Amino acid sequence: MKQRFVFRFPTDTIGIPVSWHLIIDYGLKINIFNAYINAGEEGNLALEVEGPKSAIGAGIQFVRSKGVLAEPIEKHVQIGMKRCVHCGACTAVCYPGALRLHGETRLLQFNVDQCTVCELCTTACPLKLIKISFVE
Amino acid sequence: MSKTVEEINRKIRTGKAVVLTAEEFKKLGNYESAASLAAKVDVVTTATFGPMCSSGAFINFGHASPGIRMEKILLNGVPAYGGIAAVDAYIGATETAHPADVYGGAHVIEDLVSGREVRLQASGKGTDCYPATEADVTLSLNDVNEAYLFNPRNAYQNYGAATNSENEKKYTYMGVLLPKFGNINYSTSGELSPLLNDPWLRFTGIGTRIFLCGATGYVAWSGTQCHLNRHRNARGIPLHPAATLAVTGNLKEMSPEFIRAAYFEKYGVSLFVGIGIPYPVLDADAAHDLLIRNRDIETEVHDYGKADHPWLATVNYEQLLSGEIELYGKKTRTAPLSSISKARQIAELLKKNISEGNFTLTEKIQDLPGSDSLNGLSTKKGARQ
Numbered sequence: 062m063k064q065r066f067v068f069r070f071p072t073d074t075i076g077i078p079v080s081w082h083l084i085i086d087y088g089l090k091i092n093i094f095n096a097y098i099n100a101g102e103e104g105n106l107a108l109e110v111e112g113p114k115s116a117i118g119a120g121i122q123f124v125r126s127k128g129v130l131a132e133p134i135e136k137h138v139q140i141g142m143k144r145c146v147h148c149g150a151c152t153a154v155c156y157p158g159a160l161r162l163h164g165e166t167r168l169l170q171f172n173v174d175q176c177t178v179c180e181l182c183t184t185a186c187p188l189k190l191i192k193i194s195f196v197e
Numbered sequence: 198m199s200k201t202v203e204e205i206n207r208k209i210r211t212g213k214a215v216v217l218t219a220e221e222f223k224k225l226g227n228y229e230s231a232a233s234l235a236a237k238v239d240v241v242t243t244a245t246f247g248p249m250c251s252s253g254a255f256i257n258f259g260h261a262s263p264g265i266r267m268e269k270i271l272l273n274g275v276p277a278y279g280g281i282a283a284v285d286a287y288i289g290a291t292e293t294a295h296p297a298d299v300y301g302g303a304h305v306i307e308d309l310v311s312g313r314e315v316r317l318q319a320s321g322k323g324t325d326c327y328p329a330t331e332a333d334v335t336l337s338l339n340d341v342n343e344a345y346l347f348n349p350r351n352a353y354q355n356y357g358a359a360t361n362s363e364n365e366k367k368y369t370y371m372g373v374l375l376p377k378f379g380n381i382n383y384s385t386s387g388e389l390s391p392l393l394n395d396p397w398l399r400f401t402g403i404g405t406r407i408f409l410c411g412a413t414g415y416v417a418w419s420g421t422q423c424h425l426n427r428h429r430n431a432r433g434i435p436l437h438p439a440a441t442l443a444v445t446g447n448l449k450e451m452s453p454e455f456i457r458a459a460y461f462e463k464y465g466v467s468l469f470v471g472i473g474i475p476y477p478v479l480d481a482d483a484a485h486d487l488l489i490r491n492r493d494i495e496t497e498v499h500d501y502g503k504a505d506h507p508w509l510a511t512v513n514y515e516q517l518l519s520g521e522i523e524l525y526g527k528k529t530r531t532a533p534l535s536s537i538s539k540a541r542q543i544a545e546l547l548k549k550n551i552s553e554g555n556f557t558l559t560e561k562i563q564d565l566p567g568s569d570s571l572n573g574l575s576t577k578k579g580a581r582q
Contacts (some may be wrong), residue, residue: 146246146457146469146536150372153380153532164520167537185373187248187459187467187534189299 063111065094066121067137067178067195069130070104077127079106087120088112094177097195105195107134107178135173141190145169151191154181198236199480205239206557214239216475216551218544219389222487231484240551240558241487243391244408244473244543247384247535248459250370251350251421252468253289254306254448257342258317260284265329267319272305279319283327287347290458290468301466303458306346309338310410311453344448346409346456350420352472354392354440355427355496358383358517358531360509360524363502368463372534374501378524381498381531386540387491387514391474392440394487396433398425400476402561407444408473408547410456413556414446416565423567432493433486436511440567444472455543471539473547477558491515498524 068079075098083089095107110117124131147169151160159175160182162168182191208214215238217225222241225234258267260283270279270286274294277286292302308315314335323330338344360381361367361374368374372382385393395401405416420441427435455471478484491514499506512522518537521528550556 147538148247148469148536149533150382153382153530154373154375156375156379161520162533162537167541181373184368184462187372187461187469188457189460 062114062117063109063174064117065107065109065134065174065176066131067134068106068108068124069132069195070098070106071128072101072103074128075100075104077129079124079127079129080108082123083110083120087116087123089116089120095179134176134178137178137193137195138171138173138176139192139194140171141188142169144188144190146188148187150187151182151185154185156181200239200477201479202477202558202560205477208239209551209557210554212552212554214551216240216242216548218541218548219243219394219487220541220544223388223490226488230481231488232481234488235478235481235484238478238484240475241394241478242473242475242544242547242551243389243394244471244540244547245352245386245390245535246455246469246471246539246543247386248370248461248467249348249351249470250291250467252346252348252470253287253302254344254346256286256288256344258284258286258319258336259340259342261329261332263329264327265319265332266321266324266327267332268321269319271316271318272302273300273308273315275300275302275305277302291466293466299460299466301458301460303466303468306448306468307453307456307458309344310448310451310456312337338449345445346414346448346451347417347443347445348470349443350422350441351444351470352391352420352442353385353438354396355435355494356383356385356438357496358498358512359501359506360498360529361502362500367501368461369501370461370464370467371501372532373462378527378529381517381522381524381529382534383496383514383517383531384534385496385514386535386537387494387518388489389537389540389544391472392442393434393489393494395474395476396429396435396486396489398440398565399483399486400561401440401442401474402564404559404562405474406556406559407446408471408543408550408556409444409446409451410471411452411454412446412448412450414444416442416561417445418443419565419567422571423565424569424571425565425567426569430493430495432489434489434494436495436497440565442565455539469536471543473543475547475551475556475558491518
């Protein structure tokens with residue numbers, strides 16, 4: 062199975078090679094979409110993890126045991142659908158196709174499983190209804 | 198056999214008019230001829246809901262005691278034009294206090310329409326007849342005298358699509374354009390769009406009654422840059438941005454459902470405006486024009502990566518709405534800025550209003566006084582000396 066997460070690194074956890082452990086110790090395939098890691102600062106890493114469900118569970122438990130926060134991607138993306146006018150401007154910049162207009166209804170649809178939290182949609186939405194935050 | 202607008206209005210008043218949205222009408226066109234449809238259908242409703250920068254509102258604030266000649270005016274910190282009578286102002290949709298602000302005139306208008314209070318700060322030099330020099334109050338739409346939208350250019354009859362050949366993203370009024378032809382953005386509601394259903398402006402002119410942002414509005418004049426002599430395809434559709442409308446309507450009757458402030462990143466503030474126009478199906482010619490489909494509407498793709506936006510390709514709306522177009526051998530994502538779902542909502546609402554006898558059709562008072570050409574602006578020093 063595949064699951065997408067955002068890892069948040071408190072400043073004292075930046076030195077832990079989390080990705081390496083997930084690959085070597087838990088046999089997981091990882092795909093990094095978005096990363097901000099700088100010594101002395103809080104960092105974040107958005108990634109997709111692929112492997113057996115049990116291995117993903119164990120791997121995420123390991124990450125958390127090291128003080129790194131690991132949350133599913135959807136916890137970090139907020140779309141103000143109540144105010145959305147379904148213009149489609151956000152779909153223009155969504156490389157992975159997570160934001161699409163339905164072929165018939167022309168209403169906006171968001172598929173979090175395809176989101177890479179690239180944040181391009183946050184600038185493209187003319188009503189500023191999309192928020193992506195790596196800080197809880 | 199042809200009908201008159203008055204005959205159709207009589208049917209509307211007695212609840213007997215057959216009213217369809219443009220999409221419903223076009224579907225029937227798959228099975229029936231234009232002549233047959235003209236005999237059966239009386240009115241077809243069209244609509245659009247998109248960002249239209251050339252918009253704004255006139256407001257009369259009423260006189261204070263002692264009075265003030267308002268010479269500098271701010272609404273929620275956004276400058277409004279006060280160079281008209283003492284307590285009249287025009288708040289332009291794209292106006293902001295500072296160039297990079299994300300809150301502007303459109304947001305002030307949306308706040309007012311939504312019933313929210315707005316801070317008015319005004320100053321004047323003080324005159325014998327208007328001695329006060331300052332005013333600082335909060336007010337709502339209920340507190341002012343007149344407040345009416347007057348949009349100098351809305352409802353473009355066709356508009357070009359935009360892409361970007363450069364290596365960097367471009368932030369434009371056509372949305373964010375990704376590098377190296379990463380997307381193509383377009384902005385009309387295609388076969389639902391009002392003026393594309395009346396390509397020769399047979400029914401749209403000065404005095405045409407319309408749906409404007411939830412209120413009943415009117416076409417006041419041709420819009421700015423109204424070009425009536427564009428090249429047309431075999432179906433009569435202009436291939437370039439052509440006719441435009443100046444429209445007006447009572448801000449106090451509008452709904453925040455159909456008027457929304459927008460901010461385009463690194464470009465500025467704009468206003469989503471909802472417009473619906475009903476067309477009388479007087480005869481087979483009118484029905485023929487109303488049967489245009491997305492495949493009949495062609496538009497040009499321009500490269501906004503280059504300063505003069507050169508032509509790259511001509512495409513049709515069926516292709517644009519499909520979600521991708523092949524450009525230079527590569528599949529390119531297409532995306533709208535104009536909301537089809539909102540346009541459908543407006544077309545349905547207008548249909549309901551007409552069917553219930555609450556909205557009758559008008560005959561235009563005069564053709565739009567547009568132009569057969571467009572002047573550019575030469576910015577070369579001394580060019581006009």
